[in-house]
Amino acid sequence: MTESSIGARQMTVKHSDRVATFNPIMEISNLDVYYGDFHAVRDITLDVGRNQITAFIGPSGCGKSTVLRCLNRTNDLVPGARVDGRIDYRGHDLYGPSVDAIEVRRRIGMVFQKPNPFPKSIFDNIAYGPRVTGMKMNKSETEDLVEYALTRAGLWGEVKDKLDQSGFALSGGQQQRLCIARAIAVEPDILLMDEPCASLDPIATALIEDLMIELVSDYTVVIVTHNMQQAARVSDRTAFFSAKVDDRGQRYGHLVEVDLTTKIFTNPTDTRTEDYISGRFG
Amino acid sequence: MSFDVGVTNKSKNSESNIKSMLFLGVLWFSLFVAFMFLVILLVTTFMNGIGRYDLRLFTEYNNTTPKDAGARAAILGSVFVVSITALLAIPIGIASAIYLEEFADKTKWYNRAIELNIQNLAAVPAILYGMLTLGILSLMGFKNKNVVFGGALALALLILPVIILTTREALRAVPQEIRDGSLALGATQLQTVGRQTLPAAVPGIATGTILAISRAMGEAAPLLLLGALVFITYDPNGLTAGFTTMPIQIFGWTSAPQEEFKTLAAAAIILLLAILLTLNAIAIFIRNKFAKRW
Numbered sequence: 001m002t003e004s005s006i007g008a009r010q011m012t013v014k015h016s017d018r019v020a021t022f023n024p025i026m027e028i029s030n031l032d033v034y035y036g037d038f039h040a041v042r043d044i045t046l047d048v049g050r051n052q053i054t055a056f057i058g059p060s061g062c063g064k065s066t067v068l069r070c071l072n073r074t075n076d077l078v079p080g081a082r083v084d085g086r087i088d089y090r091g092h093d094l095y096g097p098s099v100d101a102i103e104v105r106r107r108i109g110m111v112f113q114k115p116n117p118f119p120k121s122i123f124d125n126i127a128y129g130p131r132v133t134g135m136k137m138n139k140s141e142t143e144d145l146v147e148y149a150l151t152r153a154g155l156w157g158e159v160k161d162k163l164d165q166s167g168f169a170l171s172g173g174q175q176q177r178l179c180i181a182r183a184i185a186v187e188p189d190i191l192l193m194d195e196p197c198a199s200l201d202p203i204a205t206a207l208i209e210d211l212m213i214e215l216v217s218d219y220t221v222v223i224v225t226h227n228m229q230q231a232a233r234v235s236d237r238t239a240f241f242s243a244k245v246d247d248r249g250q251r252y253g254h255l256v257e258v259d260l261t262t263k264i265f266t267n268p269t270d271t272r273t274e275d276y277i278s279g280r281f282g
Numbered sequence: 283m284s285f286d287v288g289v290t291n292k293s294k295n296s297e298s299n300i301k302s303m304l305f306l307g308v309l310w311f312s313l314f315v316a317f318m319f320l321v322i323l324l325v326t327t328f329m330n331g332i333g334r335y336d337l338r339l340f341t342e343y344n345n346t347t348p349k350d351a352g353a354r355a356a357i358l359g360s361v362f363v364v365s366i367t368a369l370l371a372i373p374i375g376i377a378s379a380i381y382l383e384e385f386a387d388k389t390k391w392y393n394r395a396i397e398l399n400i401q402n403l404a405a406v407p408a409i410l411y412g413m414l415t416l417g418i419l420s421l422m423g424f425k426n427k428n429v430v431f432g433g434a435l436a437l438a439l440l441i442l443p444v445i446i447l448t449t450r451e452a453l454r455a456v457p458q459e460i461r462d463g464s465l466a467l468g469a470t471q472l473q474t475v476g477r478q479t480l481p482a483a484v485p486g487i488a489t490g491t492i493l494a495i496s497r498a499m500g501e502a503a504p505l506l507l508l509g510a511l512v513f514i515t516y517d518p519n520g521l522t523a524g525f526t527t528m529p530i531q532i533f534g535w536t537s538a539p540q541e542e543f544k545t546l547a548a549a550a551i552i553l554l555l556a557i558l559l560t561l562n563a564i565a566i567f568i569r570n571k572f573a574k575r576w
Contacts, residue, residue: 036389074466079389106468116459119482129467132477179463186467 022237025050025190025220026071031085033066035078039252041066044085046239046258048190053212053221055231055261058241059276063253064224067241068192071222072108073101090189106133109183113195115175117167117182122159125167125178126150129186145185153181154211173204180211184219191215193223197230209234228277231261238264240273324555331548339549343515344531348542353550355514356531359430360499362518363527366434367441367498372491374438375445382446383453384475404443411440412504419508424522428509431521436504441494448490452483485572492565496558502529528554 026048033041041063048054048071056064069075070083073094087094094104106129118125126146130137137145146163150156155177159170167178176196183191193212197205205227212221212234225231231238239258245251257270268274342352382400386393415436419427456479464474480487510530518525526534528550535547 072466074462077465079387102468102470105466110462110466112459112462112466114459116457116463118460118463118478128464128477129469132464132467132469132473182463182467 022047022052023050024048025090027086027088028067028071029086029088031067031070031083031087033063033070033075034080034082034084036080039246039250041253044255046255048220048222049237050220051216051218052236053216053223053234055235055238056222056224056241057226057228057231057238057276058253058256059243060226061251061253062241062243064239064241065194066253068194068222068224069110071190071192072110073104074110076101106186107188108190108192109186109188111176111179111183111191111193111196113198115172115179115199117170117175117178120167121164122150122167122170122178123163125182126185129182133186135186149181149185150178152184152215153177154207154214155181171204173200173207176200176204176208177211180208180215184215188219190220190222193221195224195226198226205230228265232265235261237261240264240268240270240276242272242276327548327551329548331545331550331552334545334549335552339546339553344513344526344534345515348538348540348546351535351543351546353528353531353546353553355517356526356528356550357553359514359518359525360527360529363430363433363437363505363525364495364499366430366521367437368491368495370434370438371442371445371494371498375442375491375494376449376487378442379446379449379453380475380480383450384479385471400443400446404447407503408440408501409503409507411436412507414439415504416507426509426524428512428524429522430518430525432508433505433510433525433527436508437498437501440501440504441498444494444497445491448494449483449487452486452490453479455486456482485568488572489565489569492561492568496561496565499561500529500554500558502527502533505530506533528557 024047028047029045031041031044032039044063044067056068058064066075070087071094075081075083083095089104089108092099118128120128123146126149127142130142130145147156147160150159155174158174159165159178162169167175170178176199180191180196197208200208209230212223215221223231223235237258238261240256241253242256243251243253256272257264257268259269264273265277268277338350338352340352340357341354342350343355344353345351378400382393382397386396388394388397415432416427418435419429419432424432460478460482461474464478465471469477505527510526511534512524512526514524514526516523532547532550532554535543535550538544
């Protein structure tokens with residue numbers, strides 16, 4: 001990753017390949033999210049394509065992060081949060097009674113807005129996931145896995161000589177790639193990214209974007225972003241969310257449209273999408 | 283001090299300057315009064331104790347002859363009772379705090395009620411814990427209430443709310459992102475607490491716990507109620523053995539008629555203060571050394 005320079009992206013080629021074969025791995029139908037009495041997100045229906053990058057864009061408070069957090073049941077952890085509707089993951093109801101949320105989170109990893117390395121060494125940051133999820137590994141297998149994950153995240157070259165240093169010793173962009181490596185180490189199926197570049201400079205952002213494009217051949221990526229150029233650059237499909245106020249004065253998030261990124265950014269169906277894309281609001 | 287910024291009325295400006303100077307003066311005076319009392323107390327106590335800063339203070343048991351008396355039983359009693367107190371209070375306190383902070387659903391009324399009551403308990407007069415313990419010991423059939431176990435129980439009940447509150451503070455100071463990151467990797471709540479949140483909170487927990495222990499060390503009221511003001515001439519040798527502690531022994535000596543006992547009491551006070559200051563210094567050291575910046 002670090003060797004391939006920021007400029008040398010072959011995304012246009014890969015892009016069209018990925019778009020040609022749409023194969024849903026996750027089907028969200030009529031999803032409603034409540035926090036206590038507050039009906040925060042209403043009636044979301046969209047599919048996430050396997051080995052594709054799906055971007056969620058939209059103004060603040062439109063529910064895109066909430067929906068993302070539902071995809072690996074992280075939202076369950078918010079007291080009072082409740083979900084209606086259905087999310088199917090590889091044909092299984094994600095909120096079904098026999099589904100273990102812990103197992104869901106192991107398969108569907110998450111990278112957060114603010115890099116959140118653990119207060120441990122770089123090595124232990126990566127080895128943490130495999131250890132807690134009960135992967136039986138001896139020392140050399142763990143070392144191999146740490147090297148693999150860091151390599152996939154394009155960080156190995158930068159940290160291979162300081163694996164025992166604290167994760168906090170890294171720069172913001174490196175910390176975020178450490179968090180991505182940490183997620184990769186548990187061999188997830190899908191990677192959810194909640195504004196992963198929001199706190200990074202343009203160079204670190206470009207590295208993460210390259211990384212996403214490289215990872216998507218093996219993983220499915222869903223990214224929430226405030227940066228429309230980022231959505232346009234990396235994603236295959238884009239879902240545009242917006243906020244509305246209902247007759248009781250409650251503000252809620254809903255999905256305006258979801259389509260191929262090229263279509264959303266050049267010829268959106270809904271005028272609200274066009275207004276947002278062209279910077280007329282948001 | 284005053285300078286003209288060109289916008290404010292000058293006379294009003296200097297008026298508020300006088301006010302703030304006066305206010306500052308009052309603050310300094312308050313601090314001075316508080317500090318002076320402390321210094322006078324320390325110096326006079328130290329002077330009163332001159333003559334008894336010797337090894338016999340540590341090695342001798344209490345005695346009716348002041349010059350042969352020492353605080354050995356009281357020192358060992360304090361150490362023994364406070365150790366049992368720590369064993370009782372620390373695990374329960376930390377576990378309660380973990381439950382309340384990490385697992386309890388704070389939207390439920392009963393959890394909020396528990397939380398509020400723990401805060402109230404921290405403000406309950408110490409002697410009430412003595413009365414409660416007295417009741418418990420009676421129910422358990424103890425005829426003699428002045429037993430190590432009873433003293434430790436009373437002190438443990440006394441410091442439990444403090445430990446719970448400080449542990450919760452320490453847990454709350456651990457950024458939510460750490461928990462989110464751990465849970466997002468498929469760790470269970472329990473693993474997240476055990477491997478991330480709790481280790482990260484250890485410095486804060488240690489600080490709060492040591493301060494609570496030092497409070498137990500200096501406490502006399504609940505133990506007086508249990509009848510710890512006794513003449514002990516042996517080392518405390520079991521959970522049901524009779525005991526006395528340093529604050530109690532000091533109380534006993536100060537109320538004795540002989541002047542030499544008052545000297546002995548002053549020496550013991552300085553010793554107790556030294557122990558407490560050491561404990562607090564350790565707490566501050568831990569806090570500064572392991573303070574994490576996220």
